[in-house]
Amino acid sequence: MRFEEKLKRYADLAVRAGCNLQKGQDLYLTAPICAAEFARMTVKSAYEAGARQVIVQWTDEAVTRMGYEYSPLEVYEQYPEWMAKLRNGAAEQGAAMLFIDASNPGAMAGIDPRKPAASSRASNAACKPYRDAVNQGKVAWCIIAAAAPDWAAKVFPELPADAALEQLWDCIFQAVRVDQADPNEAWETHRHNFDARRALLNKYQFTSLHYKNAHGTDITIGLPKNHNWAGGGAELADGRCFFPNMPTEEIFCSPHRDRAEGTVHSALPLNYHGNLIDDFSLTFHEGKVTDFSAAKGYDMLKELVGTDENACRLGEAALIPACSPIAQMGVLFYNTLYDENASCHFALGRGFSECVQGGASMSEEELVKAGVNASAAHVDFMLGTADLSITGITADGREIPVFVDGGWASEFQE
Amino acid sequence: MRFEEKLKRYADLAVRAGCNLQKGQDLYLTAPICAAEFARMTVKSAYEAGARQVIVQWTDEAVTRMGYEYSPLEVYEQYPEWMAKLRNGAAEQGAAMLFIDASNPGAMAGIDPRKPAASSRASNAACKPYRDAVNQGKVAWCIIAAAAPDWAAKVFPELPADAALEQLWDCIFQAVRVDQADPNEAWETHRHNFDARRALLNKYQFTSLHYKNAHGTDITIGLPKNHNWAGGGAELADGRCFFPNMPTEEIFCSPHRDRAEGTVHSALPLNYHGNLIDDFSLTFHEGKVTDFSAAKGYDMLKELVGTDENACRLGEAALIPACSPIAQMGVLFYNTLYDENASCHFALGRGFSECVQGGASMSEEELVKAGVNASAAHVDFMLGTADLSITGITADGREIPVFVDGGWASEFQE
Numbered sequence: 001m002r003f004e005e006k007l008k009r010y011a012d013l014a015v016r017a018g019c020n021l022q023k024g025q026d027l028y029l030t031a032p033i034c035a036a037e038f039a040r041m042t043v044k045s046a047y048e049a050g051a052r053q054v055i056v057q058w059t060d061e062a063v064t065r066m067g068y069e070y071s072p073l074e075v076y077e078q079y080p081e082w083m084a085k086l087r088n089g090a091a092e093q094g095a096a097m098l099f100i101d102a103s104n105p106g107a108m109a110g111i112d113p114r115k116p117a118a119s120s121r122a123s124n125a126a127c128k129p130y131r132d133a134v135n136q137g138k139v140a141w142c143i144i145a146a147a148a149p150d151w152a153a154k155v156f157p158e159l160p161a162d163a164a165l166e167q168l169w170d171c172i173f174q175a176v177r178v179d180q181a182d183p184n185e186a187w188e189t190h191r192h193n194f195d196a197r198r199a200l201l202n203k204y205q206f207t208s209l210h211y212k213n214a215h216g217t218d219i220t221i222g223l224p225k226n227h228n229w230a231g232g233g234a235e236l237a238d239g240r241c242f243f244p245n246m247p248t249e250e251i252f253c254s255p256h257r258d259r260a261e262g263t264v265h266s267a268l269p270l271n272y273h274g275n276l277i278d279d280f281s282l283t284f285h286e287g288k289v290t291d292f293s294a295a296k297g298y299d300m301l302k303e304l305v306g307t308d309e310n311a312c313r314l315g316e317a318a319l320i321p322a323c324s325p326i327a328q329m330g331v332l333f334y335n336t337l338y339d340e341n342a343s344c345h346f347a348l349g350r351g352f353s354e355c356v357q358g359g360a361s362m363s364e365e366e367l368v369k370a371g372v373n374a375s376a377a378h379v380d381f382m383l384g385t386a387d388l389s390i391t392g393i394t395a396d397g398r399e400i401p402v403f404v405d406g407g408w409a410s411e412f413q414e
Numbered sequence: 415m416r417f418e419e420k421l422k423r424y425a426d427l428a429v430r431a432g433c434n435l436q437k438g439q440d441l442y443l444t445a446p447i448c449a450a451e452f453a454r455m456t457v458k459s460a461y462e463a464g465a466r467q468v469i470v471q472w473t474d475e476a477v478t479r480m481g482y483e484y485s486p487l488e489v490y491e492q493y494p495e496w497m498a499k500l501r502n503g504a505a506e507q508g509a510a511m512l513f514i515d516a517s518n519p520g521a522m523a524g525i526d527p528r529k530p531a532a533s534s535r536a537s538n539a540a541c542k543p544y545r546d547a548v549n550q551g552k553v554a555w556c557i558i559a560a561a562a563p564d565w566a567a568k569v570f571p572e573l574p575a576d577a578a579l580e581q582l583w584d585c586i587f588q589a590v591r592v593d594q595a596d597p598n599e600a601w602e603t604h605r606h607n608f609d610a611r612r613a614l615l616n617k618y619q620f621t622s623l624h625y626k627n628a629h630g631t632d633i634t635i636g637l638p639k640n641h642n643w644a645g646g647g648a649e650l651a652d653g654r655c656f657f658p659n660m661p662t663e664e665i666f667c668s669p670h671r672d673r674a675e676g677t678v679h680s681a682l683p684l685n686y687h688g689n690l691i692d693d694f695s696l697t698f699h700e701g702k703v704t705d706f707s708a709a710k711g712y713d714m715l716k717e718l719v720g721t722d723e724n725a726c727r728l729g730e731a732a733l734i735p736a737c738s739p740i741a742q743m744g745v746l747f748y749n750t751l752y753d754e755n756a757s758c759h760f761a762l763g764r765g766f767s768e769c770v771q772g773g774a775s776m777s778e779e780e781l782v783k784a785g786v787n788a789s790a791a792h793v794d795f796m797l798g799t800a801d802l803s804i805t806g807i808t809a810d811g812r813e814i815p816v817f818v819d820g821g822w823a824s825e826f827q828e
Contacts (some may be wrong), residue, residue, distance in 0.1 A: 033447040033472060040476050047484035054481065055494070058447055058472035062454050067468065070461035080469070082500035089496055 001179070005170070009178040010144075011041035013246070015049050017187045020097035020242040023050030026095035028087075035102040035146035042098060055090060061107040068111040076118040079126035082300055091133035092301025096242075097141035097193030102203045104150035105334030108274025113303040116273040117377075121308060121387035124376035135353040136360050137235065140242035145337050154334055175247040175326055175338065187243065194232025197412055198251055201229040204400060206392035208259070209317065211344075213388045215265050216281055221317055221346075224371030226357040229253045230316070237360065249341040249375060252318035254351030256371035260284035260314055267343055271334050275300045280381075282348075287313050289348075304348060311345055311377035316347035322386045323405035344384030344403070367391050388392030415593070417583070424558075425455035427660070431461050431601045432556030433510040434656040437464030440509035442501075444471045449516040449560035456512060469504065475521040482525040488531040493540035505547035510656075511555035518564035519748030522688025527717035530687040535722060539789035549767040550774045551649065554656035559751050561586055568748055572736030573732040589661040589740055589752065601657065608646025611826055612665055615643040618814060620806035622673065623731065625758075627802045629679050630695055634729055635760075636673025638785030640771040643667045645732070651774065663740060663755040666732035668719075668765030670785035674698035674728055681757055682796035685748050689714045696762075696794075701727050703762075718762060718793055725791035730761035736800045736820035750794050758817070763791030 001009075015021050026048045036058075043054045068074070091095065108116070124131070133139040147168035151160055156164035173179050174257035177186040205227070210220045231251035233241045261284060269278040277297030282289050282305075289312040294301045305312045320327070320343055327342040351372035353359035359367060364374050390403035401409035415423075429435050441460045445453035457468045480490070504511065522530070538545070547553040561582035563575055570578035579784075587593050591600040619641070624634045645665035647655045675698060683692040687688040691711030696703050696719075708715045719726045734741070734757055741756040765786035767773035773781060778788050804817035815823035 036447055036474065040474070040480075043477050043480055047480055051484070053485045053489045054477070056474070056477050058474065060450065060454070060470070060472065061467070062456050063470050066454075066457050066461055070465070071467045075467045080500075080503075082496050082503055085499045086494075089494075291445035297802055 001023060006169075006173050007038055007041055008045070009183055010173065010176060011038065011045040012049075013176065013178060013183050013187070014042055014098060014142055014144045015045040018243050018246050019098050019186050020140050020240050021046055021049045021051060021096045024052050025050070026052045026090065026093055027054045027098060028053055028057075028090040028095045029098045029100070030146065031100040032102045032146075032256055033058050033060045034148040034150070035100055038146045039100055039209050042100070046098075055086070055095070057086070060089055061104055065107055065111065068115045069107065071115075073112070073115055073118060077114045081123035084126040087127050088129040091130040091139050094138065097139060099141070099143045100146050101143060101335065101337060102146040102148035102151055103274070103335065104148070105154045105271050106274060107150070110275070111374045113272070113273060113275065113300050113307075115227060117303055117307050121376040135162060137237035137354070138242065138388050141244055142242060142246060143244065143337055144176070144246045145172055145335060147367075148219050151335070171329055171333075171338075173333060174329070175341075182220060186194065191233040191241065196249065197408075198229045198231060199401075200412060201251065204392055204394060206250060206400070207395050208393045209402065210391045211264065211383070211388065211395065213385045215267065215387075216263060217264030217265045217383055217388070219260060219264045219284065221314060222256035222371070223253060224256045226370075227253055228355050228357055228359070230352065230354050234354070236367050245337060245341075247326060247338070247341050249324040250318040250320045250345075252316050252352075252355070254355035254372045255314045255317045255346075256287065257310070257313045257315075257368065257373035258287040258371065262286045264381060264383050266381055267385050268332065268339055269296075269334075270379070270381045271336070272297070272304055277301045277304075284314075289313075304377065307349065307374055307377040310373055310375040311349045313348070313373045313375070314346050315351035315373045315375065315378055316380065318343070318345050318347075318380075319390070319403065320344055320384060321403070321408050322384060322388075339382060340380045343382035344388060344390070345380045345382045347378050347380045349373065349375040349379055417487055420583075420587050421452055421455055421573075421576065422459070423597055424587065424590060425452065425459040425740055426463075426732045427590065427592060427601070428512060428558045429459040431598055432558060432657050432660050433512050434554050434654050435463045435465060435510045437462055437661070438466050439464070439506065441468045441512060442471075442504040442509045443468055443512045443514070444473060444725050445514040446516045446560075446562065447472050447474045448456075448562040448564070449514055453514055456514070460512075467607055469500075469509070471500070476633055479521055479525065482529045485529075487526075487529055490529045491536055493533075493536035501541050501544040505544040505720050506551050508552065511553060512818055513555070513557045514560050514750060515557060515749065516560040516562035516565055517749065519560070519568045519685050519689070520688060521564070524689070525687070525688060527689065527714050529645055531721050535790040537657045551651035551680040551696050551768070554650055554654065555658055556656060556660060557658065557751055558588055558590070558660045559749060565749070569745060584753075585743055585745060585747075585797075588743070588791065591719070605655065607645040611822075612643045612645060614826060615665065615816075618806055618808060621809050622807045622816070623807045623816065624807065625678065625714050625797070625802065627682065627799045629799050629801075630677060631679045631797055631799075631802070633674060633676030633678045633698065634726060636670035636785070637667060638670045640668050640784075642769050642771055643771070644766065644768050644812075648768070655816055659751060659755075661740060661752070661755050663738040664734045664759075666734040666769070668769035668786045669728045669731045670701065671727045671729075671765065671782065672785065673702040673789035674701045678760060678797050680795055680797060682746065682753055683710075683748075684793070684795045685750070686711070686714050686718055686793060691715045691718075698728075703727075713779060718791065721763065721791040722789055722805050724789040725763045727762070727787045727789070728760050729763045729765035729787045729789065729792055729823070730794065732759050732794075733817065734798060735817070735822050736798060737803075753796060754794045758802060758804070759794045759796045761792050761794045762773040763787065763789040763793055
């Protein structure tokens, strides 16, 4: 298959399986200018799928970085009204959302972390209608990645520029299954596998999970009552399916915000706003980070944990076996969308309304009461190692192996 | 001088002489992604000049074109609220505005002209606060061009891609004087030359101008009472200077909307929304187009004249000698910013408030009463030929030569 053909299949897949774009619907697309060729293809795919209009917001990290370097902090404390109008308006009109990521992992190295953090907070406050539409299953959204020269150079520093770019595209094509005979069918099968595993986890309704490995992780996280494991495909309130992430290999839940006890140690570096935080530990008591350390990027970690008062609590626990297709590539992508699908992870910050039953129609206050964390932050970090064990504890005190030696315990295998 | 150095001087010039950007001021920048490198330089120049923040709206003709191809007309009849918020908000905050143009002249060939026309109308209606700020001298703005591969290929079809791009940049650098020892000083001198010539024209207060050549032009246009010739630098209400166009070689006025009699024949093709209209004539009676013809692009011309009820009236008459620096390059740029500075021209549509005394503080109704046209359209077309004569008629009936054989009559020469 020619490269352009794969690119086109990928664009079609993102618009159709990813966003489940309907005839006459609008598409809101964010795309970095360094991936313009592919972005244009997704625009074309969207129109071919019947989009009424495609609203493209181009982004450029070089410009963003200059802003962080020169603009004062107060600029980031106020979210631009027009941007809120754009995002909230698109959500209120029921537009599908496609986000193309081609970030250069080092793009924001050295910038003052208070600026992106302030920007996250401001965006969170200004775009509530947008977030509500997402949380209430009114809007289908999909994050995908596109290869770009700077990112490729970071992932494959030993290759010449062209070869690195090609290699990164190959990884992407493989991860999103566009190299398979029928990508849409491959994603349907993927969805069904997820469904079966999620159903089993949801049936158990573990009260907590105990994580342990030889790298410093020994932590028990509580799970909310009537919690719901999600992952793979997502469903809109009207029953239509979409894939919020492509690729996706994770099954995830929101831990109870008040019930984490113990220490978790990172398994991979965390790329936070373009800055690496590496070899770090977080210790929790009653759900809150009470202590933390980092061999690299301590200040960034401090900023992250302090984004707001609840960024120090967990919002997500995701299960991915160490033998997942992306893990098997053995590549460190410096990109959450990829690296999070290679390793079990937690997220600090916001939890997901879909992770408790009836959560979609709950207010933020009700969600917090149910144990789902609220925060402007949501940042994944990897903890999965080849020796990780995860044990589920049931309401009646039974201990059920969920992960053994970094992968699914036998009962959970396909 | 190295290419990058010229590019950087150009970026600095646009931000400083062009926009007269002040410390602490915001800059609103629109830039095509095909000119990303230069656009980033202008962002950098703006921050170096003290910009508080630079708001970049990237554009892409390929995406715009797909929209025109696939989206229904009704999409263009409504201006996006967020876009109005963005433009009006920037104007209300007193941001400077920099618009980078690198249009491919053929980009919109064959699209339904009703869509861009509807879009112009909708934008005009939705962005009144923005237009008011511009008309009332509250906002400094500057349009500049950047070379890009598709545009360069059209201008220099005989050259290989790289050479064409380089050649187009060279023309731009020459036209905007960045190849001179001190570009800012060169623009100051330019401004003073304009001032002297404008002062003389304004002193005469011609009641009308009679245009005549052997190519079918024989037309008399009235000038409003207390009219004001503008051009070169412009002035904000607070006295600060800026250059709305770089390059600029024209001195212009708004003809009286009700007083054009006769026929004008085009001297150059008109690139209207990416479609060429060529070898065309417009006949006026009492200020309105009563007949028109075109060897090429008749339907486009019809759409243009009919954009709204006053697009059939004149909004601008500009004087440029046939020996102007850009005319002397002998290049057809297929770009109004350049071609309009190579030839005397008229514009159909909207006139300029600055072209009558006190116009900045007049309402649209008052301007119309004073003779300045109001319309959503403003489209320049070239009429200057090497044999063009223009005669000014004074209130007491004297006939004063203004242009002879395509250039300034002796009284108006430097």
